[in-house]
Amino acid sequence: MVMRQRAHGGRLIDRVMSPADRERFLAEAADLPTFEVDGTMAQDLANIAHGVYSPLEGFMVRDDFLSILDHNRTVKDVPWTIPIVLDLQPEVLPDLSPGDRLAFTYQGKPMAALDIDDIYGFDADEYASTVFDTTDGSHPGVAKVRSMGDRLVGGPIMLADEMPSPFPDYTLWPIETRVLFKEKGWRTIVAFQTRNPPHLGHEYVQKAARTVTDGLYINPSIGKKKKGDFTDDVIIHTYQELIENYYLRDRAVMGLLQAEMKYGGPKEAILHAIMRKNFGCTHFIVGRDHAGVGDFYTPFAAQDIFSEFPDLGIVPLFFKSFFYCKRCGSIANEKICPHEGEDIVNFSGSKIRGRLVEGLPPGEDMMRPEVSRIILDADTPFVE
Amino acid sequence: MGKLVTLMGDEKKFTSVSIPVPLFKKVEERIRGTGFTSVSSYVTYVLREIIAEEEKQEDDDKQPFSKEDEERVKDRLRALGYID
Ligand SMILES: [Zn+2]
Numbered sequence: 108m109v110m111r112q113r114a115h116g117g118r119l120i121d122r123v124m125s126p127a128d129r130e131r132f133l134a135e136a137a138d139l140p141t142f143e144v145d146g147t148m149a150q151d152l153a154n155i156a157h158g159v160y161s162p163l164e165g166f167m168v169r170d171d172f173l174s175i176l177d178h179n180r181t182v183k184d185v186p187w188t189i190p191i192v193l194d195l196q197p198e199v200l201p202d203l204s205p206g207d208r209l210a211f212t213y214q215g216k217p218m219a220a221l222d223i224d225d226i227y228g229f230d231a232d233e234y235a236s237t238v239f240d241t242t243d244g245s246h247p248g249v250a251k252v253r254s255m256g257d258r259l260v261g262g263p264i265m266l267a268d269e270m271p272s273p274f275p276d277y278t279l280w281p282i283e284t285r286v287l288f289k290e291k292g293w294r295t296i297v298a299f300q301t302r303n304p305p306h307l308g309h310e311y312v313q314k315a316a317r318t319v320t321d322g323l324y325i326n327p328s329i330g331k332k333k334k335g336d337f338t339d340d341v342i343i344h345t346y347q348e349l350i351e352n353y354y355l356r357d358r359a360v361m362g363l364l365q366a367e368m369k370y371g372g373p374k375e376a377i378l379h380a381i382m383r384k385n386f387g388c389t390h391f392i393v394g395r396d397h398a399g400v401g402d403f404y405t406p407f408a409a410q411d412i413f414s415e416f417p418d419l420g421i422v423p424l425f426f427k428s429f430f431y432c433k434r435c436g437s438i439a440n441e442k443i444c445p446h447e448g449e450d451i452v453n454f455s456g457s458k459i460r461g462r463l464v465e466g467l468p469p470g471e472d473m474m475r476p477e478v479s480r481i482i483l484d485a486d487t488p489f490v491e
Numbered sequence: 492m493g494k495l496v497t498l499m500g501d502e503k504k505f506t507s508v509s510i511p512v513p514l515f516k517k518v519e520e521r522i523r524g525t526g527f528t529s530v531s532s533y534v535t536y537v538l539r540e541i542i543a544e545e546e547k548q549e550d551d552d553k554q555p556f557s558k559e560d561e562e563r564v565k566d567r568l569r570a571l572g573y574i575d
């Protein structure tokens with residue numbers, strides 16, 4: 108008997124309309140107030156509906172929003188670090204009130220319904236400083252909070268239609284990954300969050316984690332990114348190639364997480380772990396500067412924060428960065444190798460990127476040749 | 492007025508529980524030099540840890556999805572090549 112990972116908050120959320128409810132909603136949608144969502148918001152709607160954000164059933168109401176800012180927990184004492192909210196500019200739908208039903212459209216078509224429980228204001232600086240630990244406008248998360256409308260609308264949602272996925276073959280929802288892990292017979296599964304093509308350092312972190320678990324779930328987050336980030340296409344194809352050539356096929360799978368990076372460092376690391384718990388993973392890899400940006404967070408802040416959550420329900424696996432040690436003649440890290448200085452070759456993301464931008468492979472001591480070839484052959488490896 | 496509002500807010504967020512004084516002193520001794528700043532924060536931590544563990548045991552036999560759901564999902568996973 109395979110033990111199953113508990114969903115966050117106890118129950119895997121399913122907010123997808125039945126066919127009958129969907130028919131009824133599509134018929135009434137024309138008469139409802141409507142709000143057109145962008146791709147990121149559409150992803151969030153799908154994530155809520157399919158339980159990626161369990162126990163959330165919709166956008167947060169004021170009490171949960173404030174509780175999270177106050178002590179990183181919902182009003183039911185469930186760990187949660189970054190509010191999932193719907194913001195509206197005051198001029199958009201000014202007459203909405205609690206009790207109303209709102210129809211979300213995506214590319215003009217009704218996608219989901221929101222039953223409004225709460226409409227409230229918030230302090231953007233308080234939000235930014237609590238979640239991102241800064242109010243510096245050059246932080247992308249802070250900039251995003253500042254650009255939000257100043258009314259938040261909370262309440263449960265129901266999803267009528269899926270948004271088209273750019274990579275349908277790799278789009279797995281929590282119920283699917285849970286069945287997948289069960290079919291594979293994996294009892295312990297370690298998740299790896301990524302937004303980059305793999306270099307050797309990533310590969311060794313994953314393989315080290317895999318040696319103490321039954322399976323590895325590589326879960327790149329795709330969606331809106333910063334200019335200069337690797338494109339989703341390149342990330343997916345490089346991992347495909349890496350798994351094909353260097354991983355045990357029965358022990359590693361990749362599926363996508365469709366969620367925008369928030370660059371929230373430690374708080375986002377907790378959110379990342381919660382989402383992977385909902386996918387059915389039991390362990391979660393946290394490396395150096397997880398979900399960080401610039402110099403906003405200290406290198407291991409995203410590891411330290413886990414000590415505040417004894418009830419998170421997913422085991423973080425902390426790693427120091429791997430490097431190549433010329434004296435050991437192997438890949439190592441500071442926990443297993445005593446050498447330093449000239450002996451050490453770091454897998455520097457910026458060094459690797461620099462080579463790739465010049466059209467050169469980073470070298471086989473940094474990146475697998477199959478991986479660099481895909482990046483160099485891509486028309487647009489970086490977000491423009 | 493402002494003070495009253497704050498007080499009411501705090502009352503909502505925290506409440507007190509009685510524990511024997513010798514236990515309180517033991518905990519106080521124990522947390523010295525650790526990351527815990529008070530007996531309350533230690534007790535909160537330990538309770539959350541224990542309750543999470545208990546909930547995990549309770550949930551082990553709960554089926555999160557029906558047999559039909561599972562078959563439907565398996566068909567899709569097979570079509571995508573995730574399982575044979
Ligand atoms: Zn060495």
